[in-house]
Amino acid sequence: MRKIFAIAGLAIRSAIRSLVVVVLLALLLIAIIALPLTIKGDGTLTGAVQVLLRYTLGAVNIILSIATLWAGCAAIATEVQEHQVHLLVTKPVTRAQLWLGKWLGLLALNTVLLASAGGVTYGLLHWHLNRQPLSADNRTTLREELLVARRVVNAEQIPVEADAQRIFAEQRRTGVLTKDARPDQVLAAIRQTLLQQAHSLPPNLMLRHVFKVPTATTRPLVLRYKFTSSQTDKNPVACVWLAGAPERPDRFQRPELAAPAGIHTLQVPALLVAADGTLTVDIANVNPEPVTMVFAPADGVQLLVYESSFAANFFRCLLIMLGELAFLGALSVTLGSLFSLPVAALTTAYAVMLMNIGSYLQILTQETFIIGSAAKSNTFDLLIHFLYVGLYWLTKPFQTASPLEPLAVGELVSWSWVAGVWGWQVLVIGGILTAVGTWIFNRRELGLPT
Amino acid sequence: MKHGATIGLVLMAGICFWQAGRLQRPLVQMRRELRLTTGEPLENTPPLVAFTTVAMGGFRGVIADLLWLRASGLQEDGKYFELVQLADWITKLEPRMKQVWAFHAWNMAYNVSVLFNNPTDRWRWIHQGITLLRDEGLRYNPGEPNLYWQLGWIYQHKISGNSDQMNIYYKRWWADEMATLFDGPRPDYQHLTGSQIQRMKDVYKLDSFLMEQIDREYGPLDWRLPQAHAIYWAWRGKKFATSFDALQLERMIFQSMADAAMEGELFINRSEQVFIPGPNLAVFEKARKAYEKAIAENPGETSIQSGHRNFLRTAVMMLFTHHRLAEARDVFADLRRRYPTPEFEQGVEPFVYSSLTTLLRNISQREATGIVLGALQQSWFWLAMGDEDRAQGFQQLARTVWREYMKTRNAPDIKERAGLAPIEQLSEQARSMVKESLTTSEAKAKLAQ
Numbered sequence: 048m049r050k051i052f053a054i055a056g057l058a059i060r061s062a063i064r065s066l067v068v069v070v071l072l073a074l075l076l077i078a079i080i081a082l083p084l085t086i087k088g089d090g091t092l093t094g095a096v097q098v099l100l101r102y103t104l105g106a107v108n109i110i111l112s113i114a115t116l117w118a119g120c121a122a123i124a125t126e127v128q129e130h131q132v133h134l135l136v137t138k139p140v141t142r143a144q145l146w147l148g149k150w151l152g153l154l155a156l157n158t159v160l161l162a163s164a165g166g167v168t169y170g171l172l173h174w175h176l177n178r179q180p181l182s183a184d185n186r187t188t189l190r191e192e193l194l195v196a197r198r199v200v201n202a203e204q205i206p207v208e209a210d211a212q213r214i215f216a217e218q219r220r221t222g223v224l225t226k227d228a229r230p231d232q233v234l235a236a237i238r239q240t241l242l243q244q245a246h247s248l249p250p251n252l253m254l255r256h257v258f259k260v261p262t263a264t265t266r267p268l269v270l271r272y273k274f275t276s277s278q279t280d281k282n283p284v285a286c287v288w289l290a291g292a293p294e295r296p297d298r299f300q301r302p303e304l305a306a307p308a309g310i311h312t313l314q315v316p317a318l319l320v321a322a323d324g325t326l327t328v329d330i331a332n333v334n335p336e337p338v339t340m341v342f343a344p345a346d347g348v349q350l351l352v353y354e355s356s357f358a359a360n361f362f363r364c365l366l367i368m369l370g371e372l373a374f375l376g377a378l379s380v381t382l383g384s385l386f387s388l389p390v391a392a393l394t395t396a397y398a399v400m401l402m403n404i405g406s407y408l409q410i411l412t413q414e415t416f417i418i419g420s421a422a423k424s425n426t427f428d429l430l431i432h433f434l435y436v437g438l439y440w441l442t443k444p445f446q447t448a449s450p451l452e453p454l455a456v457g458e459l460v461s462w463s464w465v466a467g468v469w470g471w472q473v474l475v476i477g478g479i480l481t482a483v484g485t486w487i488f489n490r491r492e493l494g495l496p497t
Numbered sequence: 498m499k500h501g502a503t504i505g506l507v508l509m510a511g512i513c514f515w516q517a518g519r520l521q522r523p524l525v526q527m528r529r530e531l532r533l534t535t536g537e538p539l540e541n542t543p544p545l546v547a548f549t550t551v552a553m554g555g556f557r558g559v560i561a562d563l564l565w566l567r568a569s570g571l572q573e574d575g576k577y578f579e580l581v582q583l584a585d586w587i588t589k590l591e592p593r594m595k596q597v598w599a600f601h602a603w604n605m606a607y608n609v610s611v612l613f614n615n616p617t618d619r620w621r622w623i624h625q626g627i628t629l630l631r632d633e634g635l636r637y638n639p640g641e642p643n644l645y646w647q648l649g650w651i652y653q654h655k656i657s658g659n660s661d662q663m664n665i666y667y668k669r670w671w672a673d674e675m676a677t678l679f680d681g682p683r684p685d686y687q688h689l690t691g692s693q694i695q696r697m698k699d700v701y702k703l704d705s706f707l708m709e710q711i712d713r714e715y716g717p718l719d720w721r722l723p724q725a726h727a728i729y730w731a732w733r734g735k736k737f738a739t740s741f742d743a744l745q746l747e748r749m750i751f752q753s754m755a756d757a758a759m760e761g762e763l764f765i766n767r768s769e770q771v772f773i774p775g776p777n778l779a780v781f782e783k784a785r786k787a788y789e790k791a792i793a794e795n796p797g798e799t800s801i802q803s804g805h806r807n808f809l810r811t812a813v814m815m816l817f818t819h820h821r822l823a824e825a826r827d828v829f830a831d832l833r834r835r836y837p838t839p840e841f842e843q844g845v846e847p848f849v850y851s852s853l854t855t856l857l858r859n860i861s862q863r864e865a866t867g868i869v870l871g872a873l874q875q876s877w878f879w880l881a882m883g884d885e886d887r888a889q890g891f892q893q894l895a896r897t898v899w900r901e902y903m904k905t906r907n908a909p910d911i912k913e914r915a916g917l918a919p920i921e922q923l924s925e926q927a928r929s930m931v932k933e934s935l936t937t938s939e940a941k942a943k944l945a946q
Contacts, residue, residue, distance in 0.1 A: 088582070089578045101578075280660075283662065304910070305614055306612050309611075311614065335909065
């Protein structure tokens, strides 16, 4: 282990000596200090806090990623290029130890830098909040909606499968389906229609959602909802929200006048949760003009439940960022042990770019034509389609959502997410990369004349 | 000799730079004269804008696209906190592209604002849209008439119109802001203080000299109301406009003038929480002239003529109910001469009464306010004059119009958006207006009872 740590120390020193890394670290410092002063929020305190968190930590993440990418690729590639590696391989160290030492050095450097950047950002956030007089309302909003970690709970799905199967069988029996209709597509469309119908609320009717609250809490629960209306204009719709078991005399009731397509929240007392952990929520459409409210089946109505403090959430967010940097370090050290520095850096950058455009790749996999038309797609279209599908599936295991989005809006960054990133990306994928990297590095001829 | 070639190249580069610097000024001048660009070259811009527009070259389009995708995604998810920053970056990446400024300002003022239930939140986003165009868009594109139109449109349609349920809040807040700035309905041009002029210029980009000119040509306008600002920005854009842009701005001016005539005077009583925009008959003649000028300049535009016809129709009603009978007859004669149809063949009085009964079903909030207020003023006026029967008749007319209008607008959301102020409140306003115009203490005393 001592040998690995010694190599790690060398890796840290050579990273610090690298001009590119030093420039990036200077940028990191500027980003942390200057960004909060220059970025425009939406004019509200909550907006300013969200932007500060999102942009400062986002900039830190980008800069550290680029620095890791460069330092990781350079760690072995430069030493091979400049023959310094000859001194190392003649010593009693295995190439696996060399690889691990380089990776650990990067990880240690990233840990220190990320912890410092995170600490400064956290301090700056509180400094910003403390230096301005905040109203009681603002303090409450910050405490209950933003500087907090709330678990997002979706309503239990309304079962539609039996009806979908029945309608499909009926359609097949009556022969209304075309000859080339694909059964899976038809069934999916029927399911979607039924779900949408089940989440539509016509005038003067009521719609029920049931939530399973995962943890007992005394803090108020927050209902978050979004809907579209059958009106073409965006005039607010009058509705009444009722929460708690229907037979309870103290059932929560709150009339709302809500604008379609906006995100709205309302607080519900936690004591309304039943003994079995369920919370029943009814919405009554009482708009004087006949309007249908349409909620998205997946996330039209959500419940936000207090889970932990903001500091803990912030810490978990940093852990995820560190896990991603550790993975990036493993990838760049591996590619640096295979190729020369420019090739390794470009390949890593390309791989990172692919991993970050997963959602666009997914959209492209659904396109059946790129150059031809829907009616007649050509061979080129087919090739491109398979290329996108291949790229999507190849990069899928590496795609993760950014923890900054939930952190900035007061949603939970869970321990299971942290465990997922460290378990899957760092241990499994990183382990595979270590094995592949050291195997190839072992087989690589280092003494070739140049 | 070893470094001779290098020194030669450096010298040559230096000469090229010097010559390029010498040519820069005449080139800019030629560009200005030939109107190759309507705006001034980007000078004294913040370093970030200068950097992005020059150093990034063609790549800035790609970055703008990515930021735009992010902005759309966030808006869809209801995460609006980044939108101002993203709009700022996108517009700075393409500072000369008018559509980019127009889209983002419109998006914030129209699309984002209506997603909120609270009027304060809505107003904040409308304000963001205004400041983006006024403070930034026009700074980088001072010669782009469409941006003046876009800015004027926010005043004319979003704030002055009643399509947004919360328009009355916007009007009130804007009026408060302007009243604080001018210390009254309009600036006292002769006695403006240095700090007032500076604040008008720095914060609101209002030029007091231009405002005075506009007031001379179209006013006196009540600058607490949004129509005056729509006229101001349209007026400023007109000198850069040709063809369709010019027509659009001209249209904004006469439409806003018509709006000013219908509800361009503000009655505020803070202690009573009263805020009622009412007719400003002092600008009626100028509004009429603005229409006539637009018709003369655009003879083929039938839409202007139909707008003019509607304006004259409403004006007849308004003048008649405000007991300006001679003017009402004059306008009616003009209406009959220009647009001869059977409905105008009758006299002015039968026209007014038959129109009233059919109009009441479809009239707008501002027309209804004007008619009710006018009839109430008549009522108080005749009461002060001692003609109680006539006063009673006008009182009756006002109440009939109020009742008929509100009959179909009783639902809470419609009432808030398009309803009228309570009749007692309007009546009190009319009484105070009439009382102010009276000169004898005897007549005033009658109204005090």
